[in-house]
Amino acid sequence: MNSRTAYDRIYEIVQKIPRGQVATYGQIAELSNLAGKARLVGYALFRVQNADVPWQRVINAKGEISLSPLRMGTDYLQRSLLESEGIIFSDTGKIDLRKYQWRPQP
DNA sequence: CCGCTGACTCGCG
DNA sequence: ACGCGAGCCAGCG
Numbered sequence: 114m115n116s117r118t119a120y121d122r123i124y125e126i127v128q129k130i131p132r133g134q135v136a137t138y139g140q141i142a143e144l145s146n147l148a149g150k151a152r153l154v155g156y157a158l159f160r161v162q163n164a165d166v167p168w169q170r171v172i173n174a175k176g177e178i179s180l181s182p183l184r185m186g187t188d189y190l191q192r193s194l195l196e197s198e199g200i201i202f203s204d205t206g207k208i209d210l211r212k213y214q215w216r217p218q219p
Numbered sequence: 220c221c222g223c224t225g226a227c228t229c230g231c232g
Numbered sequence: 233a234c235g236c237g238a239g240c241c242a243g244c245g
Contacts, residue, residue, distance in 0.1 A: 119242080138227050153241055155226040160243080173227065180226050 119147055120157040127158070130170040133198045134215040135208060137174045144217065155179070169194045170215075176208045 122145040130136050138151040147153055158168040159181060169191045173179040178191050192202060200213050 139229095142227085147241085149228085150240055150242095151227040152225070152239090153227090156224090156242070157226090159226050168226080171226075174229090178226090184226080 119145060119153060120160070122146065123154055123157045124161065124163070124166045127166050127168060127171055129217070130167060130215050133200060133213070135170045135172050135195065135200065135210070135213050136215040137210070138171060138179075139174055140215070141171055170198075172208060176210045177206060 123141060126141050126144045127136075138154045139148075141154045142148055142151045145154065154171070158166070158171055161168055178188055178195075180188060180191065192206070195208070196202065200208055202208060
């Protein structure tokens with residue numbers, strides 16, 4: 114069952130996000146069987162720093178890039194990566210979730 | 220071992 | 233439409 118840590122599940126889900134699409138922390142939480150614990154997802158991704166995990170494709174429910182103030186300055190990096198994948202940012206720096214949000218195929 | 224912190228989200232005014 | 237507060241769990245010192 115959950116012999117692995119919740120984080121392992123989170124990483125696995127995040128790695129499933131296809132290129133050119135994004136997912137919200139809450140969405141990842143649900144897929145990781147951690148509904149309502151979006152914070153855990155955010156914190157998990159914060160600790161990761163692993164190239165195998167495309168944490169850049171995980172954004173907040175508002176369609177904006179969220180990251181720690183401590184990492185201030187890396188926001189442009191995430192934006193660049195997402196733009197490289199074909200994701201368009203609005204003038205306010207927001208992403209159209211209706212268009213880019215990842216929908217796991219059954 | 221105890222307590223603080225942290226990439227979030229939702230509801231209310 | 234926007235801002236603020238409360239709730240949630242796990243890792244680190």
